Amino acid sequence: MSEGDLVTAPRPPALPDGRPALHAWTLDPGLRHLNHGSFGGVPAVAQERQNALRAEMERAPVVWFSTLPERLAEARTEIAGRLRTDAKDLALVPNASAGASVVFAALAARPGGDIVVTDHGYGAVTMGAERLARRWGSRVRTARVPLAADADEACRAVLAEVDDEVALIVLDQITSATARRLPVDRVGAEAARRGITLLVDGAHAPGLLAAPLAGLDCDAWVGNLHKWGCAPRGSAVLVARGPLRDELYPLIDSWGAAEPFPDRFDHQGTLDVTGCLAASTALRFVDDTWGWDTARRYMDELAEYGARVIAEAFARAAGAPPEPVDVGMPVPGMRLVRLPDGLGTSRLAADALRDRAPAELGVEAAFTSFDGLGYLRLSAHVYNTPEDYEHFAADCVPAVARWARAARA
Structure with missing residues (x-):
């Protein structure tokens, strides 16, 4: 990624009392929840x-x-x-x-x-x-x-x-x-x-x-x-x-x-x-706390930031330049990151990665498959933060890269 392509981490929204948005949800603090798109997350209220x-x-x-x-x-x-x-x-x-x-x-x-x-x-x-x-x-x-x-x-x-x-x-x-x-x-x-x-x-x-x-x-x-x-x-x-x-x-x-x-x-x-x-x-x-337009803008900026950070980490793990995934008609708040070869080659293989991630990576994440290739699907909401994706890049990508090497062995 060139210097002109750098994406700045967006500022996370806060609750009216200044606490992080995540405090409005009852999600397990022992996991990082990076897959809002599958089943959502219900705020406490x-x-x-x-x-x-x-x-x-x-x-x-x-x-x-x-x-x-x-x-x-x-x-x-x-x-x-x-x-x-x-x-x-x-x-x-x-x-x-x-x-x-x-x-x-x-x-x-x-x-x-x-x-x-x-x-x-x-x-x-x-x-x-x-x-x-x-x-x-x-x-x-x-x-x-x-x-x-x-x-x-x-x-x-x-x-x-x-x-x-x-x-x-x-x-x-x-x-x-x-x-x-x-x-x-x-x-x-x-x-x-x-x-x-x-x-x-x-x-x-x-x-x-x-x-x-x-x-x-x-x-x-x-x-x-x-x-x-x-x-x-x-x-x-x-x-x-x-x-x-x-x-x-x-x-x-x-x-x-x-x-x-x-x-x-x-x-x-x-x-x-x-x-x-x-x-x-x-x-x-969501409307009364941040406004839906503001929430959607943050989700989109965060998903873009997360995709860049994680794609760079996978590229470093593979010793190659990052390859952005072009989906033609992008969706706000959602992005794809290509998985290393050997992972997510079918729906069942991708689901197995999803089920493995909470226990071994400490994250709820979406792994998907299309046309024989595997992807990490990011789907952000207001309770997610740039640090969530930075953590995945630093701590989870090396483990996923090891999974790929083992799958190809």
Whole structure:
């Protein structure tokens, strides 16, 4: 890296009383948490809100469940405002994959109607698309999008798989394994022109993008609130527009089945939906403490700094210049760092590194795989600091380099 490429460490945000942001979370101090993107991290104030709601539920279950639909409707309205979309189009679901499953279950049988996904797609959602294709007697076509593809190239790669036999396109707004965007707006415009259903997997988008649905033409969009939004797990949204919305039903039939969309999703029997009710507490906490624009800017600057520091450390360990990873359409707050040869060559191999890291490195980190190569995926939040990444570079990179040498031996 040349002197002109140096990235300055951003100043970590603090709480109003001057303490580090991490003090607002209950994360294990014995670990460094560098993988917010997988399961998020719930601030204490949102945990307290959820615990209070659970206590209220247990004090008077009959009262709780009889009034729950109204409370969920209120929660939907606030969440929709945060996502800058219309509450009448937004339903609450357990997670983004559940929302995708709702869409797959609703689509009318299209014998021979093919489904287009990409090689960056989230595995669970792609599996759902494959199961739908088996029901339809059709096939899944996988668009190969180079990691460094810009918006034009990525759009061409997806649309190259689209013809008159295609009934559904499933496209990630932000990819999980490769931490990049895909041109959902451009593909959406073309899908609408051709009358092809488009499902956008925006699992990582809420909180990370200011207005993830702005200018987006799609039939359905799903997003997790428990990732960058910091809501309790089990809180996600399904946004549907157009004719498809009236065909969408919860995965569990309950007494609200006759209600219109999205009201029928507020009737889910005896499920614990306190995570959804506490989601706005988490969203407001970040907004009231730092402001989401400030938080996002810090996350992005920190992820960039962390990627440079760690890439340099891997280069020193290998005796080679650092090789920045070009993802074509970068994502704020997320970066990829190439792992040494021999590591993360498959999803299972990458998952094994993830499971090994807490015990041997003292970190929770995301290791991913794409096209036979392994990567460290950085996903920063406000509780992370430059020192977290400096520690990984100094103390963890040498160990990972040893893992690589052992794997190649």
